[in-house]
Amino acid sequence: MTNSARFDRGHTDDLMSFLAASPSPYHAVANAAERLEKAGFRQVAEVDAWDGESGGKYVLRGGAIIAWYVPEGAGAATPFRIVGAHTDSPNLRVKPIPDTGTRGWRQIAVEIYGGTLLNTWLDRDLGLSGRVTLRGSASGDSEKSRGGAERSSTHRLVNVDRALLRVPQLAVHLDRAVNSEGLKLDKQRHMTPIWGLGEVAEGDLIAFVAEEIGVPAADIKGWDLMVHSIEPPSYLGRDRELVAGPRMDNLLSVHAGTAALTAAAAAGSRLNHIPVLAAFDHEENGSQSDTGADGPLLGTVLERSVFARGGSYEDRARAFAGTICLSSDTGHAVHPNYSERHDPGHHPMPNGGPILKVNVNQRYATDGSGRAVFAEACERAGVPWQSFVSNNSMPCGTTIGPITAARHGIATVDIGVAILSMHSARELCGAEDPYLLANALTAFLEG
Numbered sequence: 030m031t032n033s034a035r036f037d038r039g040h041t042d043d044l045m046s047f048l049a050a051s052p053s054p055y056h057a058v059a060n061a062a063e064r065l066e067k068a069g070f071r072q073v074a075e076v077d078a079w080d081g082e083s084g085g086k087y088v089l090r091g092g093a094i095i096a097w098y099v100p101e102g103a104g105a106a107t108p109f110r111i112v113g114a115h116t117d118s119p120n121l122r123v124k125p126i127p128d129t130g131t132r133g134w135r136q137i138a139v140e141i142y143g144g145t146l147l148n149t150w151l152d153r154d155l156g157l158s159g160r161v162t163l164r165g166s167a168s169g170d171s172e173k174s175r176g177g178a179e180r181s182s183t184h185r186l187v188n189v190d191r192a193l194l195r196v197p198q199l200a201v202h203l204d205r206a207v208n209s210e211g212l213k214l215d216k217q218r219h220m221t222p223i224w225g226l227g228e229v230a231e232g233d234l235i236a237f238v239a240e241e242i243g244v245p246a247a248d249i250k251g252w253d254l255m256v257h258s259i260e261p262p263s264y265l266g267r268d269r270e271l272v273a274g275p276r277m278d279n280l281l282s283v284h285a286g287t288a289a290l291t292a293a294a295a296a297g298s299r300l301n302h303i304p305v306l307a308a309f310d311h312e313e314n315g316s317q318s319d320t321g322a323d324g325p326l327l328g329t330v331l332e333r334s335v336f337a338r339g340g341s342y343e344d345r346a347r348a349f350a351g352t353i354c355l356s357s358d359t360g361h362a363v364h365p366n367y368s369e370r371h372d373p374g375h376h377p378m379p380n381g382g383p384i385l386k387v388n389v390n391q392r393y394a395t396d397g398s399g400r401a402v403f404a405e406a407c408e409r410a411g412v413p414w415q416s417f418v419s420n421n422s423m424p425c426g427t428t429i430g431p432i433t434a435a436r437h438g439i440a441t442v443d444i445g446v447a448i449l450s451m452h453s454a455r456e457l458c459g460a461e462d463p464y465l466l467a468n469a470l471t472a473f474l475e476g
Contacts (some may be wrong), residue, residue: 048280097330156188209267354433
Protein backbone atom coordinates (compact mmCIF):
# COMPACT_ATOMS: atom_id res chain seq x y z
CA MET A 30 0.00 0.00 0.00
CA THR A 31 1.13 3.54 -0.69
CA ASN A 32 0.99 6.34 1.86
CA SER A 33 -1.67 8.14 -0.15
CA ALA A 34 -4.72 6.56 -1.76
CA ARG A 35 -4.78 8.56 -4.98
CA PHE A 36 -7.98 8.07 -6.89
CA ASP A 37 -7.77 5.33 -9.49
CA ARG A 38 -10.74 5.54 -11.85
CA GLY A 39 -9.92 2.00 -13.01
CA HIS A 40 -11.24 0.64 -9.70
CA THR A 41 -14.55 2.45 -10.15
CA ASP A 42 -14.75 1.29 -13.77
CA ASP A 43 -14.32 -2.26 -12.48
CA LEU A 44 -17.03 -1.72 -9.85
CA MET A 45 -19.42 -0.61 -12.57
CA SER A 46 -18.67 -3.78 -14.54
CA PHE A 47 -19.23 -5.84 -11.38
CA LEU A 48 -22.59 -4.18 -10.74
CA ALA A 49 -23.74 -4.75 -14.31
CA ALA A 50 -22.68 -8.41 -14.21
CA SER A 51 -24.35 -9.07 -10.83
CA PRO A 52 -28.12 -8.55 -11.19
CA SER A 53 -28.85 -11.05 -8.38
CA PRO A 54 -27.08 -12.23 -5.20
CA TYR A 55 -26.24 -15.49 -6.98
CA HIS A 56 -24.45 -13.64 -9.77
CA ALA A 57 -22.60 -11.46 -7.26
CA VAL A 58 -21.33 -14.55 -5.44
CA ALA A 59 -20.31 -16.24 -8.69
CA ASN A 60 -18.44 -13.15 -9.86
CA ALA A 61 -16.65 -12.73 -6.53
CA ALA A 62 -15.69 -16.42 -6.59
CA GLU A 63 -14.29 -16.05 -10.11
CA ARG A 64 -12.07 -13.18 -8.96
CA LEU A 65 -10.89 -15.20 -5.98
CA GLU A 66 -10.10 -18.19 -8.20
CA LYS A 67 -7.93 -15.97 -10.40
CA ALA A 68 -6.07 -14.89 -7.26
CA GLY A 69 -5.32 -18.52 -6.35
CA PHE A 70 -8.16 -19.23 -3.92
CA ARG A 71 -9.84 -22.64 -4.09
CA GLN A 72 -13.38 -23.66 -3.22
CA VAL A 73 -13.85 -26.05 -0.32
CA ALA A 74 -17.01 -28.09 0.19
CA GLU A 75 -18.88 -27.96 3.47
CA VAL A 76 -19.44 -31.74 3.54
CA ASP A 77 -15.75 -32.55 3.03
CA ALA A 78 -13.04 -32.69 5.68
CA TRP A 79 -10.96 -29.51 5.72
CA ASP A 80 -7.18 -29.38 5.96
CA GLY A 81 -5.07 -26.82 7.77
CA GLU A 82 -2.91 -25.91 4.79
CA SER A 83 -2.06 -22.29 4.14
CA GLY A 84 -3.51 -20.42 1.18
CA GLY A 85 -6.80 -18.94 0.06
CA LYS A 86 -10.08 -20.82 0.41
CA TYR A 87 -13.76 -20.02 0.03
CA VAL A 88 -17.20 -21.53 0.69
CA LEU A 89 -20.25 -20.86 -1.48
CA ARG A 90 -23.78 -21.28 -0.23
CA GLY A 91 -26.55 -19.88 -2.41
CA GLY A 92 -26.31 -16.10 -2.29
CA ALA A 93 -23.51 -16.05 0.32
CA ILE A 94 -19.75 -16.44 0.11
CA ILE A 95 -17.14 -16.66 2.85
CA ALA A 96 -13.49 -16.54 1.82
CA TRP A 97 -10.32 -16.52 3.91
CA TYR A 98 -6.55 -16.66 3.54
CA VAL A 99 -4.43 -18.72 5.95
CA PRO A 100 -0.84 -17.40 5.98
CA GLU A 101 2.08 -19.74 6.52
CA GLY A 102 2.80 -20.25 10.19
CA ALA A 103 -0.73 -19.43 11.34
CA GLY A 104 -1.50 -21.20 14.61
CA ALA A 105 -4.75 -22.64 15.85
CA ALA A 106 -5.46 -19.54 17.96
CA THR A 107 -4.56 -17.01 15.25
CA PRO A 108 -7.31 -14.37 15.22
CA PHE A 109 -9.34 -13.29 12.19
CA ARG A 110 -9.85 -9.92 10.57
CA ILE A 111 -13.22 -9.90 8.82
CA VAL A 112 -14.81 -7.66 6.22
CA GLY A 113 -18.56 -8.23 6.39
CA ALA A 114 -21.06 -7.26 3.66
CA HIS A 115 -24.26 -8.46 2.03
CA THR A 116 -25.14 -9.49 -1.52
CA ASP A 117 -28.89 -8.79 -1.66
CA SER A 118 -30.71 -5.59 -2.60
CA PRO A 119 -34.39 -4.58 -2.34
CA ASN A 120 -36.30 -5.46 -5.51
CA LEU A 121 -39.28 -7.32 -6.97
CA ARG A 122 -39.16 -11.12 -6.86
CA VAL A 123 -41.15 -13.63 -8.87
CA LYS A 124 -43.91 -15.53 -7.04
CA PRO A 125 -44.28 -19.36 -7.10
CA ILE A 126 -47.16 -19.11 -9.59
CA PRO A 127 -45.86 -16.30 -11.80
CA ASP A 128 -48.22 -16.17 -14.76
CA THR A 129 -51.02 -13.67 -14.27
CA GLY A 130 -52.74 -10.79 -16.05
CA THR A 131 -56.04 -9.08 -16.75
CA ARG A 132 -57.91 -7.22 -19.50
CA GLY A 133 -55.79 -8.78 -22.25
CA TRP A 134 -52.44 -7.98 -20.61
CA ARG A 135 -49.97 -10.72 -19.71
CA GLN A 136 -48.20 -9.99 -16.43
CA ILE A 137 -45.77 -11.56 -13.96
CA ALA A 138 -46.76 -11.88 -10.29
CA VAL A 139 -44.09 -10.47 -8.00
CA GLU A 140 -43.49 -10.13 -4.28
CA ILE A 141 -41.82 -7.07 -2.76
CA TYR A 142 -38.39 -7.95 -1.36
CA GLY A 143 -36.98 -5.69 1.37
CA GLY A 144 -37.70 -2.01 1.87
CA THR A 145 -37.51 -0.92 -1.74
CA LEU A 146 -38.58 2.51 -2.97
CA LEU A 147 -41.55 1.31 -5.00
CA ASN A 148 -41.84 4.34 -7.26
CA THR A 149 -38.29 3.81 -8.59
CA TRP A 150 -39.43 0.63 -10.34
CA LEU A 151 -42.14 2.41 -12.32
CA ASP A 152 -41.75 3.00 -16.08
CA ARG A 153 -38.32 1.39 -16.07
CA ASP A 154 -37.14 -1.27 -18.52
CA LEU A 155 -36.60 -4.43 -16.51
CA GLY A 156 -34.78 -7.70 -17.09
CA LEU A 157 -35.09 -11.03 -15.28
CA SER A 158 -32.35 -12.71 -13.26
CA GLY A 159 -31.60 -15.17 -10.47
CA ARG A 160 -31.35 -18.93 -10.64
CA VAL A 161 -33.42 -21.99 -11.44
CA THR A 162 -33.20 -25.41 -9.85
CA LEU A 163 -32.84 -28.29 -12.29
CA ARG A 164 -33.33 -31.98 -11.72
CA GLY A 165 -30.08 -33.88 -11.44
CA SER A 166 -30.14 -35.32 -14.95
CA ALA A 167 -29.98 -31.84 -16.49
CA SER A 168 -26.56 -31.05 -17.87
CA GLY A 169 -24.68 -27.79 -18.25
CA ASP A 170 -22.82 -25.25 -16.15
CA SER A 171 -24.78 -25.85 -12.97
CA GLU A 172 -23.88 -24.42 -9.61
CA LYS A 173 -22.17 -26.87 -7.25
CA SER A 174 -24.02 -27.96 -4.16
CA ARG A 175 -22.68 -27.35 -0.68
CA GLY A 176 -20.88 -30.66 -0.96
CA GLY A 177 -19.08 -29.71 -4.12
CA ALA A 178 -20.77 -32.62 -5.93
CA GLU A 179 -23.98 -32.80 -7.88
CA ARG A 180 -27.02 -33.47 -5.72
CA SER A 181 -30.37 -34.71 -6.95
CA SER A 182 -30.91 -31.13 -8.17
CA THR A 183 -28.55 -28.46 -9.48
CA HIS A 184 -28.74 -24.74 -10.13
CA ARG A 185 -28.33 -22.62 -13.24
CA LEU A 186 -27.91 -18.86 -13.27
CA VAL A 187 -30.41 -16.81 -15.27
CA ASN A 188 -29.77 -13.34 -16.68
CA VAL A 189 -32.18 -11.99 -19.28
CA ASP A 190 -30.57 -8.58 -19.59
CA ARG A 191 -32.92 -6.91 -22.04
CA ALA A 192 -36.17 -4.96 -21.88
CA LEU A 193 -38.57 -7.73 -20.90
CA LEU A 194 -40.83 -6.28 -18.20
CA ARG A 195 -42.24 -2.93 -17.13
CA VAL A 196 -44.38 -1.61 -14.26
CA PRO A 197 -46.41 1.16 -15.93
CA GLN A 198 -47.48 4.17 -13.89
CA LEU A 199 -51.01 5.50 -14.16
CA ALA A 200 -51.22 8.53 -16.46
CA VAL A 201 -51.64 11.92 -14.77
CA HIS A 202 -54.97 12.34 -16.59
CA LEU A 203 -56.32 9.43 -14.55
CA ASP A 204 -54.69 10.51 -11.27
CA ARG A 205 -55.09 14.29 -11.20
CA ALA A 206 -53.98 14.60 -7.57
CA VAL A 207 -50.69 12.72 -7.98
CA ASN A 208 -48.52 15.85 -8.04
CA SER A 209 -50.38 17.64 -5.23
CA GLU A 210 -51.20 14.78 -2.88
CA GLY A 211 -48.41 12.38 -3.70
CA LEU A 212 -48.18 8.99 -5.37
CA LYS A 213 -49.91 6.19 -3.48
CA LEU A 214 -48.94 2.65 -4.48
CA ASP A 215 -50.56 -0.58 -3.33
CA LYS A 216 -47.92 -3.32 -3.30
CA GLN A 217 -50.36 -5.99 -4.43
CA ARG A 218 -52.37 -4.11 -7.06
CA HIS A 219 -49.98 -1.60 -8.58
CA MET A 220 -46.57 -3.29 -8.78
CA THR A 221 -47.32 -6.19 -11.17
CA PRO A 222 -45.10 -5.90 -14.28
CA ILE A 223 -46.44 -6.40 -17.78
CA TRP A 224 -44.57 -8.46 -20.36
CA GLY A 225 -46.95 -8.75 -23.27
CA LEU A 226 -50.46 -9.09 -24.63
CA GLY A 227 -52.76 -12.07 -24.90
CA GLU A 228 -54.28 -14.82 -22.81
CA VAL A 229 -52.57 -15.88 -19.60
CA ALA A 230 -51.16 -19.39 -19.87
CA GLU A 231 -49.78 -21.31 -16.91
CA GLY A 232 -46.10 -22.15 -17.35
CA ASP A 233 -45.34 -19.39 -19.88
CA LEU A 234 -42.65 -17.63 -17.86
CA ILE A 235 -40.76 -20.79 -16.94
CA ALA A 236 -40.98 -22.05 -20.52
CA PHE A 237 -39.48 -18.73 -21.61
CA VAL A 238 -36.68 -19.01 -19.04
CA ALA A 239 -35.97 -22.60 -20.07
CA GLU A 240 -35.59 -21.50 -23.69
CA GLU A 241 -33.30 -18.65 -22.66
CA ILE A 242 -30.88 -20.94 -20.79
CA GLY A 243 -31.21 -23.88 -23.17
CA VAL A 244 -32.86 -26.57 -21.05
CA PRO A 245 -36.21 -28.38 -21.31
CA ALA A 246 -38.91 -26.66 -19.26
CA ALA A 247 -39.68 -29.99 -17.57
CA ASP A 248 -36.18 -29.96 -16.05
CA ILE A 249 -36.87 -26.78 -14.07
CA LYS A 250 -38.18 -27.80 -10.67
CA GLY A 251 -37.84 -24.53 -8.79
CA TRP A 252 -36.73 -20.93 -9.17
CA ASP A 253 -35.43 -17.90 -7.31
CA LEU A 254 -36.05 -15.16 -9.86
CA MET A 255 -36.19 -11.38 -9.60
CA VAL A 256 -36.33 -8.34 -11.82
CA HIS A 257 -33.55 -5.82 -12.36
CA SER A 258 -33.11 -2.52 -14.15
CA ILE A 259 -31.24 -3.06 -17.40
CA GLU A 260 -29.85 0.50 -17.47
CA PRO A 261 -26.06 0.16 -16.98
CA PRO A 262 -24.09 2.07 -14.32
CA SER A 263 -22.72 5.40 -15.51
CA TYR A 264 -20.67 8.37 -14.43
CA LEU A 265 -22.70 11.48 -13.67
CA GLY A 266 -22.01 15.17 -13.28
CA ARG A 267 -20.12 17.92 -15.05
CA ASP A 268 -16.77 16.42 -14.03
CA ARG A 269 -17.97 12.80 -13.83
CA GLU A 270 -17.37 12.91 -10.08
CA LEU A 271 -20.46 10.81 -9.28
CA VAL A 272 -21.58 7.29 -10.20
CA ALA A 273 -25.20 6.21 -10.69
CA GLY A 274 -26.04 2.53 -10.73
CA PRO A 275 -28.06 -0.35 -9.30
CA ARG A 276 -27.40 -2.45 -6.20
CA MET A 277 -24.66 -0.28 -4.70
CA ASP A 278 -26.32 -1.26 -1.42
CA ASN A 279 -24.40 -3.40 -0.96
CA LEU A 280 -22.43 -4.79 -3.90
CA LEU A 281 -20.16 -1.77 -3.61
CA SER A 282 -18.86 -3.31 -0.36
CA VAL A 283 -18.75 -6.85 -1.77
CA HIS A 284 -16.60 -5.61 -4.65
CA ALA A 285 -14.30 -3.62 -2.36
CA GLY A 286 -14.04 -6.51 0.11
CA THR A 287 -13.11 -8.96 -2.64
CA ALA A 288 -10.41 -6.60 -3.91
CA ALA A 289 -9.11 -6.07 -0.37
CA LEU A 290 -8.95 -9.80 0.41
CA THR A 291 -7.03 -10.64 -2.76
CA ALA A 292 -4.62 -7.78 -2.03
CA ALA A 293 -4.14 -8.93 1.57
CA ALA A 294 -3.53 -12.51 0.42
CA ALA A 295 -0.63 -11.22 -1.68
CA ALA A 296 1.02 -10.11 1.57
CA GLY A 297 1.26 -13.81 2.50
CA SER A 298 3.45 -14.66 5.48
CA ARG A 299 3.67 -11.03 6.62
CA LEU A 300 0.17 -11.39 8.07
CA ASN A 301 -0.21 -12.15 11.77
CA HIS A 302 -3.92 -12.88 11.46
CA ILE A 303 -6.31 -14.53 8.99
CA PRO A 304 -8.12 -12.10 6.64
CA VAL A 305 -11.74 -13.00 5.84
CA LEU A 306 -14.50 -11.79 3.51
CA ALA A 307 -18.03 -12.69 4.63
CA ALA A 308 -20.77 -11.60 2.20
CA PHE A 309 -24.24 -12.71 3.31
CA ASP A 310 -27.66 -12.88 1.69
CA HIS A 311 -31.00 -11.68 3.12
CA GLU A 312 -29.73 -8.63 5.01
CA GLU A 313 -32.55 -6.57 3.57
CA ASN A 314 -35.20 -8.68 5.31
CA GLY A 315 -33.57 -9.42 8.64
CA SER A 316 -30.66 -11.81 7.94
CA GLN A 317 -32.50 -14.82 9.38
CA SER A 318 -31.66 -17.63 6.96
CA ASP A 319 -28.97 -20.25 6.46
CA THR A 320 -27.17 -17.76 4.20
CA GLY A 321 -27.86 -14.70 6.36
CA ALA A 322 -25.67 -13.08 8.99
CA ASP A 323 -28.03 -14.25 11.74
CA GLY A 324 -27.46 -17.87 10.72
CA PRO A 325 -24.57 -20.10 11.80
CA LEU A 326 -22.57 -19.94 8.56
CA LEU A 327 -19.80 -17.54 9.60
CA GLY A 328 -19.26 -19.10 13.02
CA THR A 329 -19.16 -22.59 11.55
CA VAL A 330 -16.59 -21.63 8.91
CA LEU A 331 -14.33 -19.86 11.39
CA GLU A 332 -14.54 -22.71 13.90
CA ARG A 333 -13.76 -25.31 11.25
CA SER A 334 -10.75 -23.28 10.18
CA VAL A 335 -9.49 -23.33 13.77
CA PHE A 336 -10.10 -27.06 14.17
CA ALA A 337 -8.51 -27.84 10.78
CA ARG A 338 -5.28 -26.34 12.11
CA GLY A 339 -5.39 -28.71 15.06
CA GLY A 340 -7.10 -26.32 17.44
CA SER A 341 -9.25 -27.02 20.47
CA TYR A 342 -12.29 -25.19 21.84
CA GLU A 343 -9.85 -23.14 23.91
CA ASP A 344 -8.03 -22.13 20.73
CA ARG A 345 -11.35 -21.22 19.14
CA ALA A 346 -12.24 -18.99 22.10
CA ARG A 347 -8.83 -17.29 21.95
CA ALA A 348 -9.07 -16.74 18.20
CA PHE A 349 -12.57 -15.22 18.46
CA ALA A 350 -11.50 -13.00 21.36
CA GLY A 351 -8.80 -11.46 19.17
CA THR A 352 -11.01 -11.13 16.09
CA ILE A 353 -12.44 -7.89 14.74
CA CYS A 354 -14.95 -7.31 11.95
CA LEU A 355 -15.57 -4.27 9.78
CA SER A 356 -19.23 -4.45 8.74
CA SER A 357 -19.21 -2.52 5.46
CA ASP A 358 -22.55 -1.25 4.17
CA THR A 359 -23.75 1.92 2.51
CA GLY A 360 -24.93 4.88 4.57
CA HIS A 361 -26.66 8.17 3.92
CA ALA A 362 -24.92 11.11 2.31
CA VAL A 363 -26.46 14.46 3.24
CA HIS A 364 -29.33 15.14 0.82
CA PRO A 365 -29.27 18.71 -0.53
CA ASN A 366 -33.07 18.84 -0.81
CA TYR A 367 -33.79 17.31 2.61
CA SER A 368 -30.86 18.39 4.80
CA GLU A 369 -33.21 18.79 7.80
CA ARG A 370 -33.60 14.99 7.87
CA HIS A 371 -29.91 14.61 8.79
CA ASP A 372 -28.08 15.29 12.03
CA PRO A 373 -26.99 18.95 11.91
CA GLY A 374 -23.45 18.13 13.00
CA HIS A 375 -22.85 15.15 10.69
CA HIS A 376 -23.13 15.70 6.94
CA PRO A 377 -21.21 12.96 5.07
CA MET A 378 -20.41 14.00 1.52
CA PRO A 379 -19.62 11.96 -1.61
CA ASN A 380 -15.89 11.63 -2.24
CA GLY A 381 -15.17 12.48 1.38
CA GLY A 382 -14.02 8.94 2.09
CA PRO A 383 -15.73 6.05 3.89
CA ILE A 384 -18.02 6.72 6.82
CA LEU A 385 -17.88 5.45 10.39
CA LYS A 386 -21.46 4.65 11.45
CA VAL A 387 -22.39 5.20 15.10
CA ASN A 388 -25.60 4.54 17.03
CA VAL A 389 -25.50 4.23 20.81
CA ASN A 390 -28.66 2.10 20.77
CA GLN A 391 -26.69 -0.58 18.92
CA ARG A 392 -28.32 -0.26 15.54
CA TYR A 393 -24.66 -0.03 14.58
CA ALA A 394 -22.01 -1.91 16.56
CA THR A 395 -19.29 0.78 16.59
CA ASP A 396 -17.72 1.85 19.88
CA GLY A 397 -14.67 3.94 20.73
CA SER A 398 -12.26 1.04 20.37
CA GLY A 399 -13.67 0.20 16.97
CA ARG A 400 -13.37 3.82 15.92
CA ALA A 401 -9.65 3.66 16.73
CA VAL A 402 -9.18 0.51 14.61
CA PHE A 403 -10.93 2.06 11.63
CA ALA A 404 -9.12 5.40 11.98
CA GLU A 405 -5.77 3.60 12.11
CA ALA A 406 -6.53 1.60 8.95
CA CYS A 407 -7.55 4.77 7.10
CA GLU A 408 -4.43 6.58 8.29
CA ARG A 409 -2.18 3.78 7.04
CA ALA A 410 -3.97 3.83 3.69
CA GLY A 411 -3.91 7.61 3.36
CA VAL A 412 -7.71 7.61 3.19
CA PRO A 413 -9.93 10.40 4.59
CA TRP A 414 -13.00 9.31 6.52
CA GLN A 415 -16.22 10.78 7.89
CA SER A 416 -18.63 10.15 10.76
CA PHE A 417 -22.33 9.34 10.41
CA VAL A 418 -25.03 9.41 13.07
CA SER A 419 -28.78 9.66 12.56
CA ASN A 420 -30.91 12.65 13.45
CA ASN A 421 -32.43 11.90 16.86
CA SER A 422 -35.91 12.48 15.43
CA MET A 423 -35.44 9.89 12.68
CA PRO A 424 -35.33 6.09 13.11
CA CYS A 425 -31.94 4.57 12.43
CA GLY A 426 -31.39 1.65 10.07
CA THR A 427 -29.20 -1.29 10.95
CA THR A 428 -26.76 -3.73 9.34
CA ILE A 429 -25.12 -7.11 9.84
CA GLY A 430 -22.78 -5.43 12.34
CA PRO A 431 -24.82 -5.79 15.57
CA ILE A 432 -25.91 -9.28 14.48
CA THR A 433 -22.31 -10.39 13.96
CA ALA A 434 -21.22 -8.92 17.28
CA ALA A 435 -24.06 -10.48 19.28
CA ARG A 436 -24.12 -13.89 17.60
CA HIS A 437 -20.38 -14.60 17.61
CA GLY A 438 -19.01 -12.34 20.38
CA ILE A 439 -16.79 -10.64 17.82
CA ALA A 440 -15.81 -6.98 18.13
CA THR A 441 -17.48 -5.23 15.20
CA VAL A 442 -17.28 -1.78 13.62
CA ASP A 443 -19.91 -0.42 11.20
CA ILE A 444 -18.56 1.52 8.24
CA GLY A 445 -19.48 2.09 4.59
CA VAL A 446 -19.81 4.59 1.76
CA ALA A 447 -22.21 7.54 1.80
CA ILE A 448 -24.80 7.38 -1.00
CA LEU A 449 -28.04 9.02 -2.09
CA SER A 450 -31.25 7.23 -3.12
CA MET A 451 -30.63 4.21 -0.90
CA HIS A 452 -33.00 1.33 -1.74
CA SER A 453 -33.86 2.88 -5.08
CA ALA A 454 -33.60 0.79 -8.22
CA ARG A 455 -30.71 3.14 -9.03
CA GLU A 456 -28.46 4.69 -6.37
CA LEU A 457 -25.76 7.39 -6.38
CA CYS A 458 -22.28 7.63 -4.85
CA GLY A 459 -19.06 9.58 -5.28
CA ALA A 460 -16.78 8.18 -7.97
CA GLU A 461 -13.77 8.21 -5.63
CA ASP A 462 -15.36 6.57 -2.61
CA PRO A 463 -15.35 2.92 -3.83
CA TYR A 464 -11.59 3.13 -4.36
CA LEU A 465 -11.04 4.82 -0.99
CA LEU A 466 -13.11 2.15 0.74
CA ALA A 467 -11.15 -0.66 -0.92
CA ASN A 468 -7.87 0.93 0.22
CA ALA A 469 -9.12 1.26 3.80
CA LEU A 470 -10.34 -2.35 3.84
CA THR A 471 -7.01 -3.56 2.44
CA ALA A 472 -5.11 -1.73 5.15
CA PHE A 473 -7.41 -3.24 7.76
CA LEU A 474 -6.99 -6.79 6.45
CA GLU A 475 -3.23 -6.41 6.14
CA GLY A 476 -3.15 -5.24 9.76
